[in-house]
Amino acid sequence: MTDTRDDAIPRTHSSHWGVFRGHWESGRLVVAPHPADPDPSPLLQNFPDALRHRARIARPMVRRGWLERGPGPDSRRGRDEFVEMGWDEVLDLLARELARVRDEHGPGAVFGGSYGWSSAGRFHHAQSQVHRFLNTSIGGYVRSVNSYSAGASAVILPHILGPFDAVCRRHVTWKQVVAHTDTVLAFGGMALKNSAVASGGVSAHVERGSMAQARARGTRFILVSPLRSDLPEEAGAEWLAPVPGTDVALMLGLAHTLATEGLHDTDFLARFCVGYPQFERYLLGQADGQPKSAEWAAAICGIKAGRIAELARRIARGRTLITVAQSLQRAEHGEQPVWMAAVLAAMLGQIGLPGGGYNYALGSLAHYGKQQNAVPIPTLSQGTNGVANFIPVARIADMLLNPGAPFDYNGRRMNYADIRLVYWAGGNPFHHHQDLNRLREAFARVDTLVVHEIAWTATARHADIVLPCTMTLERDDIGAAATDPLMVAMKKLAEPFGEARDDYAIFADLSRRLGAEAAFTEGRTAEEWLRHLYERTRAALEEKGLPAPSFDEFWRDEEVHLPSAPDDGGIIRAFREDPEGHPLPTPSGKVEIFSETVAGFGYDDCPGHPAWLEPVERPDARHPLRLVANQPHTKLHSQLDFGGYSAASKRRGREVARMNPVDAAARGIAEGDILRLFNDRGACLASASITEDVRPGVVQLPTGAWYDPADPAESKPLCVHGNPNVLTRDAGTSRLAQGCTGQLTVLEVERFEGNLPPIAAFEPPVPARR
């Protein structure tokens, strides 16, 4: 559809980190943000160098050991050679293997959970494509539920307040904060690096401007986080830095002060909530002899008791909004801070008020704090999955290592599937999963690992069959998100790299070989699919009497404005205004401070009301420091780590780890030294940055550096590039949600004295002779 030969003309495209226009100048792609974006993300500048980078995958490749010995467990995954193969031959081979697994073991032996963010377009969305393919062509797959983002909150919130989206997406908006909020108490902050991003795309980054406007009106921001950078300067925040993972103790100390000083809203607790009396017995120590006082909290979280009490008095005045970043629940007992913050907001009696109460995860992503669109956006149907079995997404390695083993999830006792074939398109488990040495063992157990990728990630390097796919810039698509008012024509800006093909084209050819082409493609070309998907939104616009351009007009004008639903606070405001007429969708219809349902599951790691539960993993003499492995500010996850903006922030090619001068001095570490970060699970290198902006006792190393083992033949090789997931622990948040706990772990660091190993992560494998 789009002719990329007409190079100098700027064309619109979209990404998870913003809408932009691209054009070519002297053989180089130039990327300029959408003119209406008030605060565009620098992540856009990863595109130009990434497009033709040597880390891209040029041709289909098959692992030599798999080709020679056939499917089966193999510990050589990740260190074997690859053989190049033509598309027809490799797709014949793969179709035969898919048919073998389906016929011998059934589709329940295929893991197609394929978690990952892939790219922003509504049609070429790799996860949707792979799910649709497996459903239509082999009858289904073992899926994964929930996300690495919100593993614990997505399960606990419906028990206590309402669906995830109602508590974080359709609730308090930035507009309400600007107009109404007096105090924002932000656990984990609201870092602008994070709200740069929204899956599906974001056309206007409003967070910085909203915080500046709110502050100008008088809003006070209070940051509770180990890192000062978790709120921008514009917020003018006061900074409290508790010990990571102890926020629940701090929240309990606040709650105790409210309760003992009579600052809690007893009318709200009685009318809108259930279970406050049970919780209060715990809070006051009537249940266990330990009052959860400010003094008690201070000893755990490291914030002085006087400051906790003073903070409690402050949040009890005026309109207070409590937010909890996703990071707090990506940790052991991650359900607890999500629940306890809701209880704190309930005690303040502010849930449901404009700009007040509790908006889980506001500022963690650009989806939140926005108005919903009043019309549906295009979506590709994934078909029907014939397999009922699933895992909570972060239990992937557990499942592969323990076929048939029982596990708990949200009140159910389930058994892991026996997986033979794993199919990944649009995600990078060597980015997102914890304890990567354990993940390598898990991937060694399967018969076949298939990966579609744009570039040679560690996941691609561990695959048996690697299929090169186009990146977003190389195809036409439609960009839209349910919280963004701009729907954009994503125009192709470059020809495919090497022999790369669209995920859709690959799956269409495979489905033909499996006799399911009609079901998968419905007879449409990619362009016909775009027209088809667009129609749903166009018809909805027309029905509302709004301008409803034809597809060709949309494609010519490159954007359509979508109407917004009212900024009405959603079901939580409706409940506040009329609790009998609009009960919450919880079992009691009210805020559940005590949940009979959760209590009934009998989990000691997630009892019937929020509680301070000592984590299993604590610093000790050998691992005295805490690692914060948070989201990177120079990229989205591992995506385009080889792009210009990401590369420019590295030092001597490594990721940068930040630490406090006190901890650096104690170890003789100076700015720019290469560090070895280690614990019993693994070790990696990073460059040291020494700053007061990190709490003492904490080392921060963002995720995103591609896993780069010095010697992949070792069982716990050194990652020379700085991927923190060699250190993190692969354990669920609790038996309730089994969410990812990758944000925090314990470790020690030292100056690395050896010869600095080269970075090999971006060097493509040299094809072997057949």
Ligand SMILES: Nc1nc2c(c(=O)[nH]1)N[C@H]1C(S)=C(S)[C@@H](COP(=O)(O)OP(=O)(O)OC[C@H]3O[C@@H](n4cnc5c(=O)[nH]c(N)nc54)[C@H](O)[C@@H]3O)O[C@H]1N2
């Ligand atoms: N320690 C620790 N670990 C974490 C976290 C943490 O806080 N700490 N955070 C977690 C969170 S919240 C998340 S969401 C996950 C993110 O984990 P992922 O979503 O898996 O990470 P991405 O790097 O976005 O992976 C997307 C992959 O898709 C590829 N891709 C892009 N476009 C296409 C395409 O068109 N087709 C195909 N086939 N592939 C494409 C990219 O090259 C990339 O490799 O990480 C989690 N991991």
Ligand SMILES: Nc1nc2c(c(=O)[nH]1)N[C@H]1C(S)=C(S)[C@@H](COP(=O)(O)OP(=O)(O)OC[C@H]3O[C@@H](n4cnc5c(=O)[nH]c(N)nc54)[C@H](O)[C@@H]3O)O[C@H]1N2
């Ligand atoms: N630039 C960029 N933006 C992103 C992403 C990205 O990869 N890059 N990923 C996106 C995705 S998928 C998601 S889910 C969101 C994730 O959103 P979050 O999970 O909220 O993001 P993080 O950066 O991991 O964590 C936010 C901050 O929480 C702080 N923190 C960590 N542990 C604790 C703790 O125990 N207590 C307190 N009080 N604070 C703590 C850390 O200092 C950290 O900077 O971000 C999104 N935004």
Ligand SMILES: [Mo]
């Ligand atoms: Mo996420």
